[in-house]
Structure formats: C-alpha cells, structure tokens
Amino acid sequence: MTRRAAVLGSPISHSLSPLIHNYAYFLLEYPATYEAIEVKSGKLEEFLARELLSHDLLGFSLTMPLKEELIQISSPALQIDLRSREINSANTIYRDVEGWKVTSTDVEGFQFLFRDISFSSVSILGAGGTSRAAIAALAESNVNIEIYRRSANRDASIIAAALGSNMKIKDWDRCAEAWKSDLVINTIPADQVSSLIKGYTAPKLFLDATYSPWPPGLTKLQLEAKGSLISGFELLAAQAVYQIALMTKVEFDKNWLFSELIGKLDSLK
Incomplete structure (x- = not known):
C-alpha cells in the first residue's frame, strides 16, 4: 500500500x-x-x-x-x-x-545544525514557534541567549522554552544590538525584516530560518559580507x-x- x-x-x-x-x-x-x-x-x-x-x-x-x-x-x-x-x-x-x-522536529533540526559549531552568545530575532524551538535546542548549552521580540504576548512561552537557561528578553527597538553575538538567528518572515536590514552588521555566524524568495534580504547581506551562513534551506x-x-x-x-x-x-x- x-x-x-x-x-x-x-x-x-x-x-x-x-x-x-x-x-x-x-x-x-x-x-x-x-x-x-x-x-x-x-x-x-x-x-x-x-x-x-x-x-x-x-x-x-x-x-x-x-x-x-x-x-x-x-x-x-x-x-x-x-x-x-x-x-x-x-x-x-x-x-x-x-x-x-x-x-517539534524544529528542535532536533536546530541541534543537528549546531552539532559541530562553537559559540558562547546567541541573539534570536523573533518570538514565534521557530524561535522558541531554537531556544529549546540551546537550553542545555552553556551560552548566553538574547531574544528580541516585537511584543510581550509570547514572553511566557519564551521563558518556558528556555528551561532555566541564561536568557534575556529584549524589546524590538534594541534589535541593532543583536548583531554583536557570535551567532544570530533570524525567524522573522522575509517580508518583515526592513528594520533589521537597516541595522545589519555581519555577525560571525548567521542562521536565517527563511528561504523564500531566495535569497532573503538578510541572507543576501550575509553572503555579500562573506560571513558564515546557515541557510533556511x-x-x-x-x-x-x-x-x-x-x-x-x-x-x-x-x-x-x-x-x-x-x-x-x-x-x-
């Protein structure tokens, strides 16, 4: 069958x-x-x-x-x-x-992608389901996590996903600070990243959870800067x-x- x-x-x-x-x-x-x-x-x-x-x-x-x-x-x-x-x-x-x-296999997906990578600080852009899966994937690693979210509506879910890890939640108007982390993860849809593009500075490693249309705006900037990239693909x-x-x-x-x-x-x- x-x-x-x-x-x-x-x-x-x-x-x-x-x-x-x-x-x-x-x-x-x-x-x-x-x-x-x-x-x-x-x-x-x-x-x-x-x-x-x-x-x-x-x-x-x-x-x-x-x-x-x-x-x-x-x-x-x-x-x-x-x-x-x-x-x-x-x-x-x-x-x-x-x-x-x-x-949620998003959690295993993130863990698979992080398996051979070393970093001590992570910034995550967005607070939706993909973001919280990334938080859960990082929860048992000894890294500093910063979450940049556009509203406080999902803060309880963010905290639950973190499982007591070293995490800070920050307002969206501070998202320009995110690029200083070793690893930056974007979970914001490709058509909503204009404010991020304005403040972009190439991080050591960038993971863009979006992929359509290819290349998404932030992915394109990271490629042009010749920075390390984990793509949405x-x-x-x-x-x-x-x-x-x-x-x-x-x-x-x-x-x-x-x-x-x-x-x-x-x-x-």
Missing part, C-alpha cells in the same frame, strides 16, 4: 516540503507520496478529525500559522509531547503503536530528516539524507 503525508499551512503553495519529502521517499525506496494542503487558521481541528481516520496516512508536517494552533487542540486522538507544550509549538504529527503523536532539510524518520520508521544515516536533501534544494538557487 502506498502511504501518504502532507504539509499543512496557509499560504502553502510556496512550500518546498513536498519536493524534499518525495525525494527522500525515492532515495529510501519507500512507497509514499507527500503533498501540500491549504489549511487556514481555525480549521485545523476540523481537518484533523477527518483525516486522522485514514489508514494510509503517515502523518503531517505543519507550518505557519498552525504550529501554535496544534498545541491548543484538545483531542484524545493526539498525544502532544511535553517539549512541544513547553515551547507552545509543534510541526509534526506522526503515527506510532500508541496512536498519533505530536512533536538547511533548517528546512534538517527538521525534515527527523520528520521522515518518525513517519516512515526507516533507519538511515541522517547526515547522508541531509546532504542529499541540501543538494536537491541547492539546485533551486
């Missing part, structure tokens, strides 16, 4: 998840298909109530604006893990022997590797699959 999976969100037509998941299934010789499905905010619970009954379903990836909405769904059919509740964000629904599980591929492992249950070398997916994505540049 051919299995199926999909990425859910709105807007969703720009998503590259179908490209890399279907390519992974091809490489793994796994009989499945993966598509993008438009699901608007407020419609996720209704959609899942219907779709999770399907026997051929592997699972779902979730992107904006559904990562926080998924955590708010109260359904006995979904088992949401503690970490996802702590960061108030999840991007993965997958099936195991106990039923449907919910987690790399984060997309890294978190997808962990989703694929959870959904398919196939054992594979994660470094190998990551390299293959990056090769596929680099062809789009």
Whole structure:
C-alpha cells in the first residue's frame, strides 16, 4: 500500500516540503507520496478529525500559522509531547503503536545544525514557534541567549522554552544590538525584516530560518559580507530528516539524507 503525508499551512503553495519529502521517499525506496494542503487558521481541528481516520496516512508536517494552533487542540486522538507544550509549538504529527503523536522536529533540526559549531552568545530575532524551538535546542548549552521580540504576548512561552537557561528578553527597538553575538538567528518572515536590514552588521555566524524568495534580504547581506551562513534551506532539510524518520520508521544515516536533501534544494538557487 502506498502511504501518504502532507504539509499543512496557509499560504502553502510556496512550500518546498513536498519536493524534499518525495525525494527522500525515492532515495529510501519507500512507497509514499507527500503533498501540500491549504489549511487556514481555525480549521485545523476540523481537518484533523477527518483525516486522522485514514489508514494510509503517515502523518503531517505543519507550518505557519498552525504550529501554535496544534498545541491548543484538545483531542484524545493526539498525544502532544511535553517539549512541544513547553515551547507552545509543534510541526509534526506522526503515527506510532500508541496512536498519533505530536512533536517539534524544529528542535532536533536546530541541534543537528549546531552539532559541530562553537559559540558562547546567541541573539534570536523573533518570538514565534521557530524561535522558541531554537531556544529549546540551546537550553542545555552553556551560552548566553538574547531574544528580541516585537511584543510581550509570547514572553511566557519564551521563558518556558528556555528551561532555566541564561536568557534575556529584549524589546524590538534594541534589535541593532543583536548583531554583536557570535551567532544570530533570524525567524522573522522575509517580508518583515526592513528594520533589521537597516541595522545589519555581519555577525560571525548567521542562521536565517527563511528561504523564500531566495535569497532573503538578510541572507543576501550575509553572503555579500562573506560571513558564515546557515541557510533556511538547511533548517528546512534538517527538521525534515527527523520528520521522515518518525513517519516512515526507516533507519538511515541522517547526515547522508541531509546532504542529499541540501543538494536537491541547492539546485533551486
């Protein structure tokens, strides 16, 4: 039986998840298909109530604006893990022997990308689900973390994600200070970074969680400055590797699959 999976969100037509998941299934010789499905905010619970009954379903990836909405769904059919509740964000629904599980592979994606990198200070631009996943990924490392957010609405979720790590929350009007850190992580959508572009100074290492249209404004500046860059393509591929492992249950070398997916994505540049 051919299995199926999909990425859910709105807007969703720009998503590259179908490209890399279907390519992974091809490489793994796994009989499945993966598509993008438009699901608007407020419609996720209704959609899942219907779709999770399907026997051929592997699972779902979730992107904006559904990562926080998924955590708010109260359904006995979904088992949401503690970490996802702590960061108030999840991007993965997958099936195991106990039923449907919910987690955030964004955390593992960040940890994968940080595995061979040394730094002592980190600035994170933004406070959404991707930002809090980065905070959780860094929580057990002995680094100084500064979060620059545009409102205080998510401060409780930021603090919960930090798990007691050395973190400071700063107002957005101080974001020009962010560039002094060893590592700067941007999670602000590419069409909302004009204030960041004005104050940009090339950091030692920059991770831009955005990738569309390529190259995003901040990524372009880092490339022009010849600074070290972890692109949004790399984060997309890294978190997808962990989703694929959870959904398919196939054992594979994660470094190998990551390299293959990056090769596929680099062809789009």
